[in-house]
Amino acid sequence: MNVAIDIFTIVAISAGAVFFMAGTVGLLRFPDSFTRLHALTKADNLGLGLIVLGLLPQASGLLGALKLVAVWVLVQLAGATVAQLIAHALRRKGPPT
Amino acid sequence: MSVIQALDIGLALLVLAVAGWTIAAREAFASVVGYVAYGLLLSLVWVRLFAVDVALTEAAIGSGVTGVLLISAVVRLRKTEAPAAAERPGVVLRALAAALCTVVAAALAAVVLLMPDPGATLAPEAGQHLGELGVGNPITAVLIAYRSFDTMLEKVVLILAVIGVWSLASDGNWGGVAGPRRGARPEGALAFLAQLLPPLGIVVAIHIVWVGANEPGGAFQGGAILAAMALIVLMARLTEAPEIRRRWLRLALIAGPAVFLVVGIAGFAIPGSFLAYPAGWAKPLILLIEAFMTLSIAATLPMLVIGPPDRPPS
Amino acid sequence: MTEFLLAAAGFVLLTVAVGLLRVLGGPGNVDRTMAAQLLGTGGIAALLLVAAATGVRGAEDVALGLALLAAFAAVALTNSAAPPEGRDPE
Numbered sequence: 001m002n003v004a005i006d007i008f009t010i011v012a013i014s015a016g017a018v019f020f021m022a023g024t025v026g027l028l029r030f031p032d033s034f035t036r037l038h039a040l041t042k043a044d045n046l047g048l049g050l051i052v053l054g055l056l057p058q059a060s061g062l063l064g065a066l067k068l069v070a071v072w073v074l075v076q077l078a079g080a081t082v083a084q085l086i087a088h089a090l091r092r093k094g095p096p097t
Numbered sequence: 098m099s100v101i102q103a104l105d106i107g108l109a110l111l112v113l114a115v116a117g118w119t120i121a122a123r124e125a126f127a128s129v130v131g132y133v134a135y136g137l138l139l140s141l142v143w144v145r146l147f148a149v150d151v152a153l154t155e156a157a158i159g160s161g162v163t164g165v166l167l168i169s170a171v172v173r174l175r176k177t178e179a180p181a182a183a184e185r186p187g188v189v190l191r192a193l194a195a196a197l198c199t200v201v202a203a204a205l206a207a208v209v210l211l212m213p214d215p216g217a218t219l220a221p222e223a224g225q226h227l228g229e230l231g232v233g234n235p236i237t238a239v240l241i242a243y244r245s246f247d248t249m250l251e252k253v254v255l256i257l258a259v260i261g262v263w264s265l266a267s268d269g270n271w272g273g274v275a276g277p278r279r280g281a282r283p284e285g286a287l288a289f290l291a292q293l294l295p296p297l298g299i300v301v302a303i304h305i306v307w308v309g310a311n312e313p314g315g316a317f318q319g320g321a322i323l324a325a326m327a328l329i330v331l332m333a334r335l336t337e338a339p340e341i342r343r344r345w346l347r348l349a350l351i352a353g354p355a356v357f358l359v360v361g362i363a364g365f366a367i368p369g370s371f372l373a374y375p376a377g378w379a380k381p382l383i384l385l386i387e388a389f390m391t392l393s394i395a396a397t398l399p400m401l402v403i404g405p406p407d408r409p410p411s
Numbered sequence: 412m413t414e415f416l417l418a419a420a421g422f423v424l425l426t427v428a429v430g431l432l433r434v435l436g437g438p439g440n441v442d443r444t445m446a447a448q449l450l451g452t453g454g455i456a457a458l459l460l461v462a463a464a465t466g467v468r469g470a471e472d473v474a475l476g477l478a479l480l481a482a483f484a485a486v487a488l489t490n491s492a493a494p495p496e497g498r499d500p501e
Contacts, residue, residue, distance in 0.1 A: 006412055013419045013460070020423045020453055024430035027449060033441050040445045044452045047423070051456045055463050058412075067471045068459065071478040074297070075452055077290065078482035082448055084286035085489040090441055100414045104421040104461075111428045118435055126488075127435055130443045133484045134431055137454045140473060141424070144458060149469040156473050160451070160480040168487040290482060301479055305472060313469030318476070325480055332490055 005057045012054030019047035033090050037083055044079035048072055105145055112138045125171045125178055133164045149313035150236045153305065157318045161325030165332070166402045231380030233311030240315065241383045245372050249361065252354040252390060255397045259350060263341060266405040272342030273410045276403030280334030291333030298326040306391050310380070316353075316387040320394025327399040338403055340410050346396065353393030357386050413464045420460035427453030444488045451481050 019042060026039020052072040059065040115138060119131035136159025143152035174181075186194075223235050223243065232238050240248045266273070302322040309315030330336055339346045360382055361372040368375050374382050427450045434446035455477050462470030 009412070010415055013416070016456065017419050017422050017426075020449075020456065021426045023449055024426045027430050027442070027446060028433055033439070033445075036442060036445060040449055043427075043449055048452050048456050051419075051423075051459065055459055058416075058463050060466075064471060067475055071455060071459065071471070071474050074475070074478035075455060075481050077293065078478070078485075079448070079452065081286045081290040081482050082444075082485040082489075085284070085486060086441055086444060088284065088286075089489045093441075100417045100421070101465075104417050107421055107425060111424070114432060115428070118432060122435070126440050126491075127443055130440075130447045130484075130488070131435055134428075134447055134450050137451060137477070138428070140477065141454060141458055141461070144461060144467055144470050144473060147467060149467060149473060152473045153469070153476055156476040157480070160477060161483050164484040165487045168484075168491050172491045287486060290486075294479070294482075298479055301475055305476070308469075308472070312472075314472060322476060322479065325483060329483065329486065332486055 009054040009057055012050045016047045016050030016054065019043050019050065023047060034087070037086055037090075041079060041083050044075060048075055108138065108142060108145065112142060123182060125174060129164070129167045129171055132167065133160065136160060136163065150234075150315065150318075153313055153318040154321070157321035157325070162321060162328065162398050162402055165325075165328050169402070169404075229376075229379065230374075230383065231310075232383060234309060234313065234315075236313070237309050237315055237383070237387075241386060242374065242379065245357070245361075249354060249357045249372075252357065252393060255394070255401075256350060256354065259397055259400050262401055262405055264405075266341075266407075270406045270409050272340060273406035273408045274337055274340050275400075275406045275408075276331050276338040277334050278408075279337050284333070287333045288335060291329045291335055294329055295326040298322055302326075302391070302395075306387060309387065310384065316390040317394060320391040321398060323391065323395035324398035324402075327395065328402060331399065331403065338399070341400070341406050342410055346400075349392055349396040350400070351393065353386075353390035356389040360386060416460045416464035420457040420464070423453050423460070424457040440488070444485050447488075448481075448485050451477070451484070455481070 023039050023043025026042070027036050030036045030039055049072055052068050055068055056065050059068055112135065115131055115135045119128045119135055122128035122131060136155060140152045140155040140159065143149070143155055220235070223239060227233060227235060227238055230238050230242050232242075302319040305314040305322065306316055306319035307314075309319070331338060341347075360374075364371055364373040364375075367373075427446075431446040431450045434442050455474050458470060458474045458477065461467075462474065
């Protein structure tokens with residue numbers, strides 16, 4: 001059972017790390033700011049989400065698990081708001097460059 | 098080399114790279130972004146050094162209050178940025194500045210490298226008396242009991258800083274309002290965040306102050322988070338800062354040091370010396386002081402960030 | 412397991428930090444803000460991984476504080492780009 005849980009953790013965290021890498025590559029390689037914003041939000045959502053998911057079975061008790069989920073929810077809230085604000089700021093500047 | 102050593106070395110190199118970049122950046126905005134990132138990396142470094150109390154402070158101050166303060170400074174300096182960047186000091190002045198910086202850096206490096214190993218420490222003594230105080234976190238014991246006089250004076254310094262900022266107000270604006278005006282139509286997403294986040298932030302702040310007795314946390318960290326919550330409401334233009342002539346605001350600013358001082362003077366009467374806690378009463382008194390200090394810190398930091406009043410009282 | 416968690420933390424942190432260092436030089440302030448936001452999230456992920464690996468007490472509270480304030484820098488940065496008065500989002 002323990003081995004199964006550990007494999008789950010390793011798979012989920014590796015997938016999360018891949019999303020962080022994808023987000024960074026997107027931020028560096030995508031042609032304009034709107035597409036780069038798209039890459040950023042994927043890393044925020046799924047990268048951290050998968051890492052939190054992978055860490056949940058390793059958490060110390062219910063409170064530790066709840067804190068992990070709370071961290072993810074708060075980052076979601078921040079990420080969604082920031083994406084909106086950045087898109088607005090970009091639109092004020094005019095068409096995508 | 099084990100994985101943890103590789104991680105630590107990588108982290109140290111990253112901190113150095115970001116710090117170097119922040120200093121070298123020619124644009125104020127870019128160097129503020131670098132500095133905010135530097136603060137975040139630094140809180141990771143503190144966790145690796147097992148100084149979680151410091152990591153919490155860095156996280157709460159660095160990503161909340163400091164970032165907002167520096168950005169508003171950049172906005173205010175925007176007009177003068179181009180002339181300031183064009184102005185380059187002479188060769189002699191630059192050489193002197195470089196020499197002075199090198200000497201300071203070399204002296205700091207020497208102090209770190211010449212430290213006795215193992216270093217002189219009072220940690221065992223600090224740990225020994227935790228039971229008498231009723232607190233489990235040695236950091237809190239040092240701050241509120243062993244060297245409580247310093248901590249009290251630090252809070253007085255914060256009040257002096259607010260007085261200094263307010264004294265920059267012009268005569269007509271004295272007693273008035275500082276900071277962003279209330280927006281007619283706040284931006285939707287930001288207003289939503291500013292309405293949703295403060296209740297959560299208040300819960301987290303109270304949690305951090307409360308666990309501060311036994312785990313990493315405490316009044317300054319909790320107060321800094323509360324201050325950040327006040328700042329996001331102001332930045333979203335949902336409301337305006339209070340007029341600085343308000344009695345309740347001034348009471349909130351001085352509540353922490355005042356309660357500290359009253360407890361300290363009461364120490365003369367009961368245990369017999371300034372800031373001494375009567376036996377058996379240490380824990381409740383520490384919690385009382387921490388609660389009022391949290392309030393004062395939460396009131397002081399936003400007033401420092403938004404600056405002197407720029408509109409007259411209504 | 413511990414080694415894996417630490418390696419993952421190092422990988423995530425290195426990736427987002429390299430991204431930040433590349434973008435800090437330009438092209439624009441919006442991209443710098445985005446890179447700082449990505450470093451914030453990556454830093455929180457790395458902190459959670461390190462906390463799980465080393466079991467430092469209270470490290471989750473640091474992550475909680477960072478997550479709570481994750482939007483702050485970007486809010487201040489985009490606020491500074493907007494005209495100070497009479498802002499209209501549409």
